[in-house]
Amino acid sequence: MYRYDEYDHQMLEDRVAQFRDQTARYLDGKLSEDEFLPLRLQNGLYIQRHAPMLRLAIPYGMLSTRQLRKLAFIADHYDKGYGHFTTRQNIQFNWPLLEEVPEILAHLAEVEMHAIQTSGNCIRNTTTDQYAGATAHEIEDARPWCELIRQWSSFHPEFAYLPRKFKIAVSGGEYDRAATQVHDIGLYMVRNEDGETGFRVLVGGGLGRTPIIGKEIRSFLPKQDLLTYLDAILRVYNRSGRRDNKFKARIKIQVKETGMDAFRDQVEQEWALLKDGPLTLTQAEVERCKRFFRDPDYRELPEHNETLEKALQKDILFANWYECNVAEHKKPGYAIATVSLKPTGTAPGDVTSQQMRFIADLADRYSFGELRVTHNQNVVLADVEQDSLYELWQALQSQQLGTGNLSLLSDMICCPGGDFCALANAKSIPIAEAIQRHFSDEELRDIGELSINISGCMNACGHHHVGNIGILGVDKKGQEFYQVSLGGKADNDAAIGKIIGPAFAQEEIPEVIARIVAVYRENRREGERFIDTFSRLDIAPFKERVYAKNH
Amino acid sequence: MPKIIKDGAWVDDAWVLLRDEISSDLLESHAGQDLIVPLEDWLGQQAPLKRHEGRVGVWLASHELPEQLGSAIPDLPLIAVDFPAFKDGRGFTNARELRERFAYEGELRAIGDVLRDQLFYMMRCGINAFDLRDDQNPDVCLSALRDFRDSYQPRIDQPLPLFRRRAPAD
Numbered sequence: 001m002y003r004y005d006e007y008d009h010q011m012l013e014d015r016v017a018q019f020r021d022q023t024a025r026y027l028d029g030k031l032s033e034d035e036f037l038p039l040r041l042q043n044g045l046y047i048q049r050h051a052p053m054l055r056l057a058i059p060y061g062m063l064s065t066r067q068l069r070k071l072a073f074i075a076d077h078y079d080k081g082y083g084h085f086t087t088r089q090n091i092q093f094n095w096p097l098l099e100e101v102p103e104i105l106a107h108l109a110e111v112e113m114h115a116i117q118t119s120g121n122c123i124r125n126t127t128t129d130q131y132a133g134a135t136a137h138e139i140e141d142a143r144p145w146c147e148l149i150r151q152w153s154s155f156h157p158e159f160a161y162l163p164r165k166f167k168i169a170v171s172g173g174e175y176d177r178a179a180t181q182v183h184d185i186g187l188y189m190v191r192n193e194d195g196e197t198g199f200r201v202l203v204g205g206g207l208g209r210t211p212i213i214g215k216e217i218r219s220f221l222p223k224q225d226l227l228t229y230l231d232a233i234l235r236v237y238n239r240s241g242r243r244d245n246k247f248k249a250r251i252k253i254q255v256k257e258t259g260m261d262a263f264r265d266q267v268e269q270e271w272a273l274l275k276d277g278p279l280t281l282t283q284a285e286v287e288r289c290k291r292f293f294r295d296p297d298y299r300e301l302p303e304h305n306e307t308l309e310k311a312l313q314k315d316i317l318f319a320n321w322y323e324c325n326v327a328e329h330k331k332p333g334y335a336i337a338t339v340s341l342k343p344t345g346t347a348p349g350d351v352t353s354q355q356m357r358f359i360a361d362l363a364d365r366y367s368f369g370e371l372r373v374t375h376n377q378n379v380v381l382a383d384v385e386q387d388s389l390y391e392l393w394q395a396l397q398s399q400q401l402g403t404g405n406l407s408l409l410s411d412m413i414c415c416p417g418g419d420f421c422a423l424a425n426a427k428s429i430p431i432a433e434a435i436q437r438h439f440s441d442e443e444l445r446d447i448g449e450l451s452i453n454i455s456g457c458m459n460a461c462g463h464h465h466v467g468n469i470g471i472l473g474v475d476k477k478g479q480e481f482y483q484v485s486l487g488g489k490a491d492n493d494a495a496i497g498k499i500i501g502p503a504f505a506q507e508e509i510p511e512v513i514a515r516i517v518a519v520y521r522e523n524r525r526e527g528e529r530f531i532d533t534f535s536r537l538d539i540a541p542f543k544e545r546v547y548a549k550n551h
Numbered sequence: 552m553p554k555i556i557k558d559g560a561w562v563d564d565a566w567v568l569l570r571d572e573i574s575s576d577l578l579e580s581h582a583g584q585d586l587i588v589p590l591e592d593w594l595g596q597q598a599p600l601k602r603h604e605g606r607v608g609v610w611l612a613s614h615e616l617p618e619q620l621g622s623a624i625p626d627l628p629l630i631a632v633d634f635p636a637f638k639d640g641r642g643f644t645n646a647r648e649l650r651e652r653f654a655y656e657g658e659l660r661a662i663g664d665v666l667r668d669q670l671f672y673m674m675r676c677g678i679n680a681f682d683l684r685d686d687q688n689p690d691v692c693l694s695a696l697r698d699f700r701d702s703y704q705p706r707i708d709q710p711l712p713l714f715r716r717r718a719p720a721d
């Protein structure tokens with residue numbers, strides 16, 4: 001993975017010192033609440049229900065075991081012994097003290113980590129496919145490009161006070177695992193007719209109050225032009241994005257109101273001034289970044305492994321985990337294993353310091369000392385020898401980390417909700433748990449691939465719009481209710497779910513989900529996933545069943 | 552005399568910023584002084600401004616664009632970029648465009664809600680003079696210009712981004 005050089009270290013040291021000074025001036029009363037606000041946000045610090053919430057950046061989800069152990073240390077010393085992985089591959093701590101934040105940032109800097117631009121109206125952490133560089137089905141590893149974007153976007157002097165936040169995702173695989181189409185800018189690596197790789201650029205995607213799927217602004221962008229083109233889009237946005245209304249300030253509204261053709265013209269005009277300028281990427285820099293993401297020292301192994309075959313034969317629970325949580329690797333004899341952070345009864349994405357250390361030990365032993373955090377709030381060991389999978393799973397089981405539910409109904413995306421977040425209208429974690437408890441393991445397996453995404457308010461941190469089943473907490477006269485939508489998806493063919501009808505009380509939700517699932521099971525054809533059956537039937541039969549009087 | 556930060560020093564400043572629409576009476580009352588006038592008046596009242604004894608600069612509101620200044624840019628002794636609120640980031644783009652696209656080399660001044668914690672980015676976008684909000688401490692503000700020792704992006708005093716200056720990795 002990327003390693004800091006003296007420049008990166010120096011930049012981070014300067015930032016830590018800057019924020020230490022800003023915090024001191026705020027605590028001294030020399031900096032007003034309003035003036036401190038964007039400064040603390042751009043250092044990941046929110047004021048939350050119980051305490052400040054600190055969101056740390058995990059650039060494009062990559063973590064070394066050394067970094068994960070540092071996170072465990074921070075969880076123990078400055079928090080209550082756990083952290084929460086977010087839907088943008090970051091981690092949040094919910095209980096730090098404001099006074100201690102500069103100290104936490106200094107600890108993080110030791111392991112090349114920080115909280116820069118994880119919040120605020122600036123360019124946020126760039127996200128990508130958690131299988132990047134390891135998957136068998138990939139056009140190009142997106143991570144070097146993410147790193148180039150990280151550096152370009154860090155402390156960008158022109159774009160630190162944008163109309164609103166700005167999120168970029170890059171997907172280099174054939175299958176989109178990064179929810180690329182619901183980002184302000186989505187970049188797909190593609191190959192043109194001449195066999196060169198470059199970027200297909202989407203703009204104006206986003207969830208929140210006005211969910212929109214990003215639209216293509218450019219079908220092929222040569223790689224060396226990546227940063228000048230991003231600069232051009234951001235400049236058009238910074239200059240003309242709406243600042244009069246917070247809810248209309250995202251670039252998606254600007255693109256919608258301007259019209260894609262006119263917006264594209266503005267970007268092209270701006271780009272003409274920047275193209276071939278100093279931000280044009282050099283071959284040397286691209287090669288430098290790529291070198292950080294070279295293959296680890298894989299061994300030459302046979303395609304099939306006997307230890308694995310035997311274990312799959314004799315242990316049905318392991319076979320279930322293998323079927324769900326293990327993905328095909330590009331290198332024969334290796335596998336990509338996902339550690340589910342969604343066992344029933346735990347807040348989705350939560351991980352204790354003990355589990356962090358345990359996962360770090362396993363990654364050291366089995367996966368070259370590196371991990372990836374997924375936007376679905378799980379953790380990936382990307383380079384595991386097939387021979388070790390059974391051992392790995394047995395070890396995971398001992399810490400409640402061996403749940404074999406990846407992509408199943410119980411593998412829910414869920415925001416912290418009203419239990420923690422000051423913005424939330426409603427709780428989300430207890431909803432997730434109630435749904436998980438409603439289904440047995442056998443049922444989950446029979447239902448198969450089905451995503452349920454839960455957000456506690458319309459800011460949509462739980463990506464409810466793009467869940468096959470989406471659940472949104474709403475406030476009705478001081479009471480918590482839940483609106484359900486169906487048919488959302490975040491893949492290459494992304495779609496916003498349709499609202500099924502009037503919202504439900506909290507205790508009704510498990511039964512509502514059960515009825516929706518029942519319609520699928522009764523109507524599915526051979527090989528159809530929930531989303532396929534939904535696409536064929538549309539919403540009517542689901543709606544009818546859900547609102548039918550109890551029989 | 553009022554003071555501003557200019558080119559890294561706390562210096563006397565003789566320019567008078569005219570926030571509101573100008574009139575012949577107003578110009579009369581400032582005879583002999585250096586004035587910073589609104590873009591709209593600068594565009595619409597060239598004749599009386601030409602007669603004015605003293606230099607004339609222009610300030611751009613955050614929704615106004617450098618290209619509205621047309622071909623006069625290189626000859627202007629001063630262009631000011633307004634930050635009506637410190638969170639309004641349009642001035643950063645205006646500054647960078649004036650320096651990079653229009654190759655403006657004269658004084659580029661931040662006016663309005665100009666605070667310590669935005670100065671560094673302003674400087675990086677090419678602003679070299681800062682008319683601070685009244686409550687700002689000049690010494691603290693001067694130190695802000697040294698918040699970072701280097702930067703990833705191109706800037707006015709270092710037009711090459713860091714990646715073009717870095718030694719290649721092994």
